[in-house]
Amino acid sequence: MVCFRALSLGLTIWSSLSAVIEAQSFQRLGTCPTLGCVFPPDQTDFLAGQFFDIRLEVHAPVNGSEATGNPNPDTNFTFTISRDGGRAQPAASYFRLAEPALERWNFTWYEDWWQIDFFARDADTPSLVNVASKAYRRVALYEAGEYTATLTYGNGTKTTASWLVRDLATARKAKNIILFIGYTWTNWTGPDVLLGGGAEQFNPGRRSYRGQDYYKLFADKGYNVVQNNTALSNTPNNAKTLGIFSTSNLPVWLDRNVYKQNLNTKNSPDGRGGNATDVPGLREMTLKAIDILTARHSKEGFFLMSEGASIDKQMHTLDYDRALGDLLELDDTVRATMAKLEQLGNKKETLVLVTADHGHGFDVAGSVDTRYLNEQDVEREKRNAVGTYEESGLSQYVYPGDPEDRSPVQYSEGAAFPANWDPRYTLFSGVSANPDRRENYQVHKSGPRVPTMNTTADQDNYVFNYKDAVTGFVSNGTLPLDAATGVHSLTDVPVFAEGPCQELFGGVYNNIDIFFNMAACLGLARNQAPR
Secondary structure, three states: OEEEEEOOOOOEEOOOOOOOOOOEOOOOOOOOOOOEEEEOOOOEEEEOOOEEEEEEEEEEEOOOOOOOOOOOOOOOOEEEEEEOOOOOEEHHHHOOOOOOOOEEEEEEEOOOOOOOOHHHHHHOOOEEEEEEEEEEEEEOOOOOEEEEEEEEEOOOEEEEEEEEEEOOOOOOOOOEEEEEEOOOOOOOOOOOEEEEOOHHHOOOOOOOHHHOOHHHHHHHOOOEEEOOHHHHHHOOOOOOEEEEOOOOOOOOHHHHHOOHHHHOOOOOOOOOOOOOOOOOOHHHHHHHHHHHHHHHOOOOOEEEEEEOHHHHHHHHOOOHHHHHHHHHHHHHHHHHHHHHHHHHOOHHHEEEEEEOOOEOOOEEEEEEEHHHHHHOOOHHHHHHHEEOHHHOOOOOOOOOOOOOOOOOOOEOOOOOOEOOOOOOEEEEEEOOOOOOEEEOOOOOOOOOOOOEEEOOOOOOOEEEOOOOOOOOEEEOOOOOOOOOOOOOEOOOOOOEEEOOOHHHHOOOOOOHHHHHHHHHHHOOOOOOOOO
16 A cells, blocks of 8 residues: 655554453553553653544452453543643643543453463463553643653552653754655644555445445545556646555565466456456555655645555565565665656755664575475475575576576566566575465566465464465465464564655664654744644
């Protein structure tokens, strides 16, 4: 999905909200250090003037190790706000709001201080917790400094959250920001451009919200609605545009450009069961969005977010070739974007950022001779096709045609896409946490990879898919049995920046600093409430 909108000086950040979920699992951290919870939690940073919600919860465990013998949560709890050690004020008067209504609900969970209690989960003995709660909606802190938010309940028990409103300049240094994410609504009136997949949520029926026809609703709000690349390229640049090009996820680069037979998936955006074949790529969507935003907001500037979302999706299913194709498409899109900004004459006033929202623990440790692997009759001996250290050689993705071809390195047109997606010598690569799977380190020509299959009808119990990588060897997983795919990792991700404020993005820093650095560059801090 690609989402673009003009700049708005009022930003809204929704706080984390608890949900009533049967037998959920969580840890008691800064949000709920005891039986009182404050959202946003301790150590949260804010932009001066940003809107956010506050949710308070007081828990009364009915059973389990935290049960007090009183199943009724304190409904007379109080909540105060103070700044820089000043006098604490009731939150309602501090924010000049009416005291919010009290909410009552409950949830169950498998308790353990450090993580989910697996013994309680296996025995199906969750703990029941009754909750009293309040929510302060759309509040803001306008003065920089340190704030103390205090929830008091029971017989004087307190949960305290320390909040920091960053001292950011209000002067604007960049006219535009373009943020590329190599991987995911507030009170809005709609972005100028919204492009991507997910047509089942727009066609009327059980998959759309309240069964409504969102194509019509967007059209009624003045949007030009398009459903293929031809229509997108021909749409006028002065019109707000909704482009939905397939059901579910958009087809990935490798299937759109190399293995086109995989596009026969009955995924047309009109919901009639046809095939979506005229689908724009990330480059086409991004460049068109720049044209529209430039035409509609040449004076006030714009914020654009472009996400190569299927890099993540293909990494989850261990389909590294398709992930690579979409990563190279992102690289090609960034290159084309810089050229477009140069052409439009606004490159020097536009900050361009490229990053990811997480990693998968992916790495390359050598090479694989797939011919040798496929010809071994004993499955265990197939692993001898892997070469590491001095036995590792170059892959052959850049050699065209015959795997034995020794002609000079070649790339396909545009970015450095492989000339040969199915060479003899490939990469010995993978992620750090896996489900059971079979590996042969070759491209999946027949469509996106499905590495696992469920062995039971009543619960999730995934093993390797016997139809996947049939010439390969079985590799036991390290994830829980209910994990069908890989997971995210704690890997640091790079951030690349060019343009105004690029100096703010050097070194190692917290992920939230990306937001605050963008906000500082755009001068979004507001030191007083709007009149």
